[in-house]
Amino acid sequence: MMKFILVELLVLLASSSVFSIEVDTDLGRVRGANLTSRLGLTFHAFRGIRYAEPPLGELRFLNPQPVKPWSPKTFDATEDGPMCPQPWDNMTDVSEDCLRLNVYTKDLKGRRPVIVFLHPGGFYVFSGQSKYLAGPEHFMDRDCVLVALNYRLGSLGFLATGTKEAPGNAGMKDQVLALRWIQRHIHRFGGDPGSVTLLGYSAGSISVALHMLSPMSRGLFHRGIAMSGAPYNPLQYQNNDIRLAKRQAGLLKCPQEPVKEMVECMRQKPYLDYVNTFKEMFEFSGHPILNWKIVVEEDFGQERYLIESPFKTARRGDFYKVPIITGITEFEFLSPAIYHLRNESIVRNYNQNWEHFAPIPLILERNSTQSRVGSRVLRDKYMPESRGKLEYPKSVKGLGELYSDAIIGVSFNRFLRLMAPHTHIYTYLFRYKGRYSFLINPDNQQAMAFKGPVHHDELLYLFHVGLKTPLLKQEDPENFMIELLTRMWFEFAQKGDPHNKDDEYLKDLNWPRYNSQEKGYLEIGTNLTAKTGDFFLDRYHIWDELFPLSSFC
Template structure:
């Protein structure tokens, strides 16, 4: 595990010696080369690990594919950017790039097809996948991509002010110099554990918005992974088959129990959560829309409306921005989904958030909840019961993801539905909800999407 603040252990954990990958191969060894799936973990670019304690691909391996999970440097150790070769930024993304290159060069020795590689990730891992689809350095290394609940346009995924963040960290660590090379030389003598300890969390919500995340690399840097702003890079991105989607209650992850209770009792608390991003006029429009106008797509309770609001702010509105770029410029098929299944192994809602009873009345899936149906978490000990709806969901999701990895098409005859690809002219998405899984015509959360499009025009 790369060095980080561990929420499970409540302390700094991990090591600088962390750039390892795990390869999982099915027991059945056939002569035919197998499709390869490279997984990039989430954690806001500041936490997480490729360890099978969290991501054991038992369900995916059953579908006869090879799974690779990779580590990458996190927080300031992976994303500090002074716009110089000595500290160019995006080191964590370059770690991922090196791992994918290694897989491309060596996976045939494990029975994998080096011409049939899919990269997939969730949250920051999904935003990382998005970066690889944009970076010229990643071109040709993989053939397909799956993006779950994250893109580079999300507010937690990209730092527009990386240089300011870098100098602030240096000052917190006792360096008052203003020459980037001198600052980097100073930081080289600071223990890594102190750098992680002094990494400052931005934002005034319980949702962790970090400063050390992907950023544009300066023209002065010789080996640039993101040589321009993502909004420019999307114009020249490679075309490849993509699965992309979100969960219907992503915003549940944005709050602790105490903050949620305050907001439920006093809507004015929303001002404190939004004021760093928006003017008072826009906040009033937001409050009016979510609590007065949005009757069909938003919920029937204040709790639902708050969760939808923060789902949109942190995930959905920018998901649609990335989605629009993909479907308008990608000639390859794009498959869109919304995950709403609410089961016992929803990772965040029903396992990690068991001490947040306020959320238990909400129907749907929180951020990262689908991961319990793709991977077995050994450390947390969650597993579906035999013959349960949860086990059926595991089998369904694994089948869809691995079908796509094998052929570029998630469908197969043993599924009871057909997942049709979406387009700009005819938007549609698959609603993933166990036995109620079905196609929905139209744009996901269309009125909420259009509301934020109007807001963005005025900002």
């Protein structure tokens, strides 16, 4: 009887998520946990590993420093590390000591393709943690190594004064340092440092595109998957964002000049002061979505992330050319359109002074004649039925399409046009609508059944998004989409091509490469359908007339 109990206990421990596994690295030993994939396979999870020194004190706002060895101690990586400072329900899960990454692998031996997830969130929210947005259970049914990482956010990650005290882009340099960590250490976890694919969504997708342009990122990855985001909104890149820096300084009760004293004061403030002033950093109802900006850095002796405008770099073709998958959802930013049109104050502001307020969510230059005229033309073109006044629900379709194009679509289309002459691209339009969505009905807080998917919805099939869904199983109706997306993305990560005629799910896939002539793409819905021609081109053409791409290059 006792022997039977002991055997049962060992079996229980072996199947438990707390049953540990250890790996030796050049930095020291790392202890992880055994977890179970969506379809029941065991894999190893090493979570919360430091890849940089905590960006505290004098390191705040500056380039990250590589983590120091922790040997002879064993680093406990059995649970998620903290997320970077941001408003959150449980602030015990937040810390400025957040430059951590998670590594998931099925086997410590061999050399598997590595997929590195760069999380969304506008460069000011979310994380690479497993419990909220980046659960690894879906990808761990594929034969890859998955890495999800944190990077500094908001003012702590992107303060840009145009001086040596805060030159900007610290959060992007965090990503670079994480990629360097992967190059040096991922082989210990069964990963191939010569086969690294960046997978980014929204702000993470903008990051993927920027890593192709940054001299710091060359050679650190080999393919890119850029989903619903690109760095080509109709705004000129600057070498600072002193306006936003001074807004943050004022909220922190720091002097706004001279800059050196302003930054020194901001270095002394607790990170919770940044969190508590988060809402006041936006100009208009949480907008602009892309509030903290990537800048072209001046040379103060630091390693620089961007040395010229991404428009110029891309147009010249002088960038790190890797195969790319990129695409968008059918109804990207429908959600804020619904919420805004149900808000009496926002609707009143729009109806009384559209040309003042609209450029803020549309991410246009402030207080310029071109933006005022442009916003008026855009309203007439997108919402002709609302020339008199915007109202719910009449204006939802038009405002949703306008927000979608302003924040995502136009930039995505320009990314295609700029990259296509120089590298291999597969592009898609995601139209599948499952039971779950990031579009929430304001009346009952349930996933809102509408015409199709919105921003972030593909993530529900690539990851276990604990914020939105239970762990979906094989018998769930979304199973086929999980299988399709994870298999296509894995094939691309493995060889730069999403096809595999020997795979039961992909045997009939015919995904044409995008080029400037046929403009082929894949429509991802209940079926996978190859099509040609730029989608939504009639809408994007309006923007080309108002804000010509040539004026930014």
